[in-house]
Amino acid sequence: MEQFQSAGRRKFIKNTAAGAAALTLGIAGLSSFTSANDKEEENLYAGPATGFDQKPLPYAYNALEDVIDTMTMEIHYSKHAAAYSKNVKEAAAAENVDTGKPLEDVLAKISKYTSKMRNNGGGHYNHEMFWQSMRPKSANNKPSGKLLQSLESTFTSFAAFKEKFSDAAKTRFGSGWAWLYIDNEKILKIGSTANQDNPLMDISDIKGFPLLGIDVWEHAYYLKYQNKRADYVENWWNVVNWDYVQQRFEKI
Ligand code: MN3
Numbered sequence: 001m002e003q004f005q006s007a008g009r010r011k012f013i014k015n016t017a018a019g020a021a022a023l024t025l026g027i028a029g030l031s032s033f034t035s036a037n038d039k040e041e042e043n044l045y046a047g048p049a050t051g052f053d054q055k056p057l058p059y060a061y062n063a064l065e066d067v068i069d070t071m072t073m074e075i076h077y078s079k080h081a082a083a084y085s086k087n088v089k090e091a092a093a094a095e096n097v098d099t100g101k102p103l104e105d106v107l108a109k110i111s112k113y114t115s116k117m118r119n120n121g122g123g124h125y126n127h128e129m130f131w132q133s134m135r136p137k138s139a140n141n142k143p144s145g146k147l148l149q150s151l152e153s154t155f156t157s158f159a160a161f162k163e164k165f166s167d168a169a170k171t172r173f174g175s176g177w178a179w180l181y182i183d184n185e186k187i188l189k190i191g192s193t194a195n196q197d198n199p200l201m202d203i204s205d206i207k208g209f210p211l212l213g214i215d216v217w218e219h220a221y222y223l224k225y226q227n228k229r230a231d232y233v234e235n236w237w238n239v240v241n242w243d244y245v246q247q248r249f250e251k252i
Contacts, residue, residue: 053204077127091120109202119195127212129210135243179213180213183208211249211252
């Protein structure tokens with residue numbers, strides 16, 4: 001294993017298929033190649049990595065109609081989010097970023113890039129995650145298993161977790177996101193960020209791996225809810241895809 005523990009070897013691994021596979025496997029896979037000194041490199045990945053292109057929406061524009069109206073979903077996905085993807089690729093071309101590599105690599109060092117990269121890289125990552133983290137409304141929608149246990153032990157109950165997360169979403173001033181994330185000590189935390197920042201960014205006040213985020217920009221809810229952000233947040237719980245959140249949780 002000696003050879004795997006040098007910085008040179010790590011760089012080599014990151015640039016090969018084995019390195020890509022290690023990233024895709026997440027921490028468990030990556031840690032088998034790395035030493036205790038590599039924590040900084042390990043702690044932000046829970047693959048599969050995010051690309052720079054927009055993935056197809058995993059449901060129809062009208063699939064969340066009770067909670068998010070069709071027109072909002074269509075404009076949000078095909079205009080707002082599409083623009084973030086287009087613009088982050090422009091920024092990548094201008095700033096010599098290889099778009100074949102994970103977007104997470106850029107976000108972790110976003111202080112070294114332009115505000116165009118920060119706003120659009122964050123915007124693209126956040127929305128790619130947001131679409132996956134929702135699904136059509138179901139009754140009694142809640143997590144299960146280890147994720148539920150962890151939420152209950154950290155926040156005392158699932159209801160208390162929801163209340164705290166909702167408060168973060170409702171009180172974020174102006175445009176931004178509220179997050180459930182795991183910090184670098186592996187503790188579940190709730191927080192919010194302005195604009196398109198997220199906990200992966202080195203410039204963020206809250207740092208860690210995001211498990212669940214809600215978009216509280218007015219473009220996410222204004223057509224249906226107008227100024228009533230609290231109603232949007234309350235309804236949104238009905239469409240959270242807890243299976244997806246659980247997948248992210250299990251990979252970190
Ligand atoms: Mn948005």
